Amino acid sequence: MQRRHMLAGAAFGLTAGGLLRAAHAQPRNASWPRALNMGTAAPGGTYALYGPAWGQLVQEATGVNISYRTTQGPNQNIILVQRREVEIGMTTMGVALQAWNGQGAWTQGNKFNDIRALFPMYDTPFHGISLKRSGITQMSQLAGKNIGVGPRGGTPGTYFPLIMDALGYRPAAVRYGSGSDMSGQLQDGLLDAFLFASGVPIPAFSEAETQSEVNFLDYTAEEVAKLTRAFPELSAGTLPASTYRSAGRELRVVGMFNFAIGHKSLPEDLVYEMVKAVLGQNERLKQAIAAGSETLASNASKNSFLPYHPGAARYLREAGQTIPDNLVLA
Incomplete structure (x- = not known):
């Protein structure tokens, strides 16, 4: 709980003063919109903290x-x-x-x-937790168990059912909800395991380990090889102890990399x-949230298909990155 509050407090500390200033601010350029809406995510995941952290940097730099x-x-x-119901x-x-190609059931x-891609954010590792008293220490033990995978419209909610199917581990039930809700269901014994993917440390996991003894669920080398063959968008990695x-x-x-996007x-x-404000102030972003350490122009190479907004491509090229012309689209 303490670590989660530290992360949230740091993000809020970055935003609070700027929000008060922005209430009376004018955009630096009269042709810019006065305000933008950002889609984040449910509580308990990294987006809920990371979004306001980079949003404040943009707000201060642009007056928007x-x-x-x-x-x-x-x-x-x-x-x-x-749909332009949010702009970023x-x-x-x-x-x-999946979205770009119209694949995946959710795209219909x-x-x-x-x-359009704006800038690289951080890697999202797929892993999980169980309560130590459950005796569950590996993914293969989740066959026939009740698992939680986060919101239905999120990356873990989309991919974990596919991952479990690819590994041949059929859970008895897959439940969806916010990270904090999944953590609560785990503590209450309604779930045997909570599987998630987010910037690390995942706030809901950090909270759970302060409340109970937990096991962290990762993958065998064979499971990693099987998953990276089945899903080329996934890459192998490790998390430090x-x-x-x-x-x-x-x-x-x-893992799978995250990017900020815009219309x-x-x-x-x-x-x-906007992109200059975020990538040019990495130290401030890291102070607000640990996942910001990977928010670097050099990680632009993690995107090989989603067209960059021309404004984003201009800054990334100035920062020394090679952005091919066919990956820039107005």
Whole structure:
């Protein structure tokens, strides 16, 4: 609980003063909108903290007020940006690939081609927790068990049922809800395991390990090989033993990178200043949230398919990144 509050407090500390100033601020450029809406995610995940952290940097740099909409996560953020119900949001690249190609049941065959990449955020490792008293120490033991996977419209809610199917581990039930709700159900014995994917340390996992003794669930080398073959958008990785207070060992995971996205209609010069504000102030972002340590221009290479907004591409090129012309679309 303490670590979660520290993370939340840091993000709030970055935002509070700026929000008061922005109430009376004018955009630096009269042609820019006075305000933008950002799609974030449900409480208990990293987006809920990371969004306000980078939003405040943008707000201070541009004078454009940023407001935040709680969503189910990446899938819903893409839908909302496509419809311009929010102008900016965050997503994982696997979900973005499904959206761009109109694949995946949640797209209903629709292609979401009005979204544009803004900047790289951080990697999302897929892992889980169980209560130590359950005796569950590995993914293969989840066959026939009740698992929680976060919001239905989020990356873990989309991918974990596919991951379990690819591994051949059929759970008895898959339940959906916010990270904090899943953690509560785990503590109450309604779930045998809570599987999630978010920037680390996952706030809900950090909270859970302060309340009970937990096991951290990762993958065998064979499971990682099987998953990266089945889902090319996933990559193999490890989490240091120090990621969580009680992990006690390095965790073997698969991961997927996150990107900020925006609607294609955003003014080019505004997007340039937005991306510059975030990538040019990495130290401030890291102070607000640990996941910001990966928010670097050099991670632009993690995106090989989603077109960059021209304003974003201009800043990334100035920062020394190679952005091919076919990956920039107005």
